[in-house]
Amino acid sequence: MVSTGSSAEFVLASASPRRRELLQQIGCLFQVAPVNLDETPMLGELPEHYVVRMALEKARAGWNASREQGKPVLAADTTVVCEGEIFGKPANRDEALVMLRRLSGRSHQVLSAVALCDASRCESRLSETEVRFRVIDEAECQRYWNTGEPADKAGGYGIQGYGAVFITSIQGSYSGVVGLPLAETCDLLSAFGLSWWESA
Numbered sequence: 001m002v003s004t005g006s007s008a009e010f011v012l013a014s015a016s017p018r019r020r021e022l023l024q025q026i027g028c029l030f031q032v033a034p035v036n037l038d039e040t041p042m043l044g045e046l047p048e049h050y051v052v053r054m055a056l057e058k059a060r061a062g063w064n065a066s067r068e069q070g071k072p073v074l075a076a077d078t079t080v081v082c083e084g085e086i087f088g089k090p091a092n093r094d095e096a097l098v099m100l101r102r103l104s105g106r107s108h109q110v111l112s113a114v115a116l117c118d119a120s121r122c123e124s125r126l127s128e129t130e131v132r133f134r135v136i137d138e139a140e141c142q143r144y145w146n147t148g149e150p151a152d153k154a155g156g157y158g159i160q161g162y163g164a165v166f167i168t169s170i171q172g173s174y175s176g177v178v179g180l181p182l183a184e185t186c187d188l189l190s191a192f193g194l195s196w197w198e199s200a
């Protein structure tokens with residue numbers, strides 16, 4: 001449950017409703033305090049490096065903003081990788097349509113990193129999932145944009161929404177594609193002595 005005050009075991013440094021819902025799904029007690037960072041990849045940065053760096057930077061920024069509470073801070077980053085190229089959240093309709101056309105009829109990877117920081121350390125875990133799209137035609141790309149779903153999602157689609165109709169196979173972590181890989185997240189929480197469904 002999202003809790004306020006002393007019952008929260010950690011802080012989630014994220015504005016993503018998906019990350020909140022996934023943590024609620026496994027019974028975590030946490031509070032939410034989003035951070036705002038520049039998410040531009042560095043020139044030539046490898047996708048794996050980028051996504052882990054972003055998750056660690058968000059968790060560190062969250063820790064710095066709330067350190068007086070002394071609670072560990074969890075953060076995550078999700079990116080779509082198509083033919084080696086990083087697809088973040090589309091800036092506008094045209095960018096979303098370019099992404100959807102590129103994803104059509106081929107496989108891509110979804111990388112999700114989760115990071116946890118406290119006073120003494122910051123650690124991260126990385127999840128990689130292979131997702132295959134069927135062919136999507138131009139009219140479908142445009143109709144999909146009009147649903148409003150692509151705008152705030154890496155790669156311009158949501159597996160948990162209408163976007164599911166494009167997906168013919170997935171190998172890896174469903175929760176990782178949605179934005180927070182739960183097996184890796186629980187491993188990280190355990191490493192810091194934090195619980196999940198025991199608190200439900």
Ligand SMILES: Cc1cn([C@H]2C[C@H](O)[C@@H](COP(=O)(O)OP(=O)(O)OP(=O)(O)O)O2)c(=O)[nH]c1=O
Nearest residue numbers: 014015016077078153154157158159177178179
């Ligand atoms: C591929 C995919 C991404 N997404 C979302 C998860 C993330 O919220 C978003 C990727 O952007 P992120 O930059 O990882 O996260 P965010 O900006 O939404 O939130 P914050 O940085 O505050 O934690 O895309 C889905 O919801 N479904 C999907 O199928």
